[in-house]
Amino acid sequence: MSERKELQIYNCDYIMNTQMVHTPYIVEKMIYQGLYILAGAPKIGKSWLALELCLSVAEGSQFLKHETNCGQALYLSLEDSLLRLQNRLYEFTDETVDNLSFAIMAESIGNGLEEQIENAKQSLPYLKIVVIDTLQKIRESTDLSYSRDYKELSVLKNLADKLGIAILLVHHTRKNYDSDPFNMISGTTGLSGCVDGSMVLIETKRGSRTAKLYCVGRDIENLELNVVFENHHWVVTDEVEPHKRDTFPLAIHDLMLDEINFRGSATELCKLMYRRFGQRYYSNRITRDLVQHTEELKQYGVLFRSRRSHGSRIIELDYNRSGDVSDGSLVYVEVTALPSPRSSENVCTPLITLGDGNFEGDGKTKRTSGDSCPPNSSRESIGRGYQNDTQGNVERLLANQ
Numbered sequence: 001m002s003e004r005k006e007l008q009i010y011n012c013d014y015i016m017n018t019q020m021v022h023t024p025y026i027v028e029k030m031i032y033q034g035l036y037i038l039a040g041a042p043k044i045g046k047s048w049l050a051l052e053l054c055l056s057v058a059e060g061s062q063f064l065k066h067e068t069n070c071g072q073a074l075y076l077s078l079e080d081s082l083l084r085l086q087n088r089l090y091e092f093t094d095e096t097v098d099n100l101s102f103a104i105m106a107e108s109i110g111n112g113l114e115e116q117i118e119n120a121k122q123s124l125p126y127l128k129i130v131v132i133d134t135l136q137k138i139r140e141s142t143d144l145s146y147s148r149d150y151k152e153l154s155v156l157k158n159l160a161d162k163l164g165i166a167i168l169l170v171h172h173t174r175k176n177y178d179s180d181p182f183n184m185i186s187g188t189t190g191l192s193g194c195v196d197g198s199m200v201l202i203e204t205k206r207g208s209r210t211a212k213l214y215c216v217g218r219d220i221e222n223l224e225l226n227v228v229f230e231n232h233h234w235v236v237t238d239e240v241e242p243h244k245r246d247t248f249p250l251a252i253h254d255l256m257l258d259e260i261n262f263r264g265s266a267t268e269l270c271k272l273m274y275r276r277f278g279q280r281y282y283s284n285r286i287t288r289d290l291v292q293h294t295e296e297l298k299q300y301g302v303l304f305r306s307r308r309s310h311g312s313r314i315i316e317l318d319y320n321r322s323g324d325v326s327d328g329s330l331v332y333v334e335v336t337a338l339p340s341p342r343s344s345e346n347v348c349t350p351l352i353t354l355g356d357g358n359f360e361g362d363g364k365t366k367r368t369s370g371d372s373c374p375p376n377s378s379r380e381s382i383g384r385g386y387q388n389d390t391q392g393n394v395e396r397l398l399a400n401q
Helices: 012-017 047-059 082-092 113-123 148-164 189-194 247-258 266-278 282-290 294-299 332-336 390-401
Strands: 025-027 036-040 074-078 100-103 127-133 166-172 197-205 210-215 223-230 233-236 263-265 301-309 310-325
Touching: 012 282, 025 047, 025 223, 036 047, 036 189, 047 074, 047 082, 047 100, 047 127, 047 166, 047 233, 100 266, 113 127, 113 148, 148 166, 148 189, 247 263, 247 266, 247 282, 247 294, 247 301, 247 310, 263 266, 266 282, 266 310, 282 294, 282 301, 282 310, 294 301, 294 310
Parallel strands: 036 166, 036 197, 074 100, 074 127, 127 166
Antiparallel strands: 197 210, 210 223, 223 233, 263 310, 301 310
């Protein structure tokens, strides 16, 4: 008699009120943990781009003007010899890179490849990304049906999730042009349907060495980058908007410096935040953000809990300065108000007046008249939040994020 199988069911309360593990980026806004495809026409320069990606992750340097999460990288260059790899590496650097490793032979999917990658993860404990160049070299079947494509790639998708790494498959585009670049990925839609993200490199004109890189994925916003191939490097010619830090936990921290304790509904917290910062918050979003930033808030000395009372959800926030990595300094105003590097001459007056942190706030503290950044603001005009080497505290705080 076969064992009875049941669905693992999660109720709505668990989903909405459990802090989930956030997927760290490998390349900010472009590649996270999971399975990805990089597709382009033959000889366009995909392998150069893939190699530069591995080098950037291994060194923790920018890739196409995007930050990387430094770690070990493994490049399966299955169409190259060691001599060709050597020549390519010397086009990038004359120094060895400790975090970068290579292989020029591998088994196929379902025939030993998964075990090889798992073993590689054991020998490379800080492995962040595996690039497989090319997908066709690890495919066992020539069947191009949707179900076959999806099934084969699902094996690698599950492996990437299990090991907590990114796997990037270098692949070809079809010859026929399509207005949607992702429809040009060779094979059925089972490939793009299975992966977490796709990148397609389309040359503006064959041989022009100028191209556009299209990116789409589950954890990233659609991205288009104009690039040019110069001295074996793909160089971004666009201005890339810098990553905007999520300032929500910083605002909660600064609020709690004076409130110390809060008990109330999400709507009441939104109103309090609006009075303090002049920015609208919404009850469904603020509850979600509190749940998703629970661990980060602990670093700022803020403990978040929620409970049910008479059919309504009550939010509980408590501040303890002894657990605050900023040592009781303002961090929200410091991060959001300055368009240029901080100095004693350009520190903005905070939006709220703070007490000494020894009493429970009433939620009615008025804003000061300094709602905007006046010229020649001095550190002395800021108040207690900047007394204990705030600049050094905040810089150390941000460096640890």
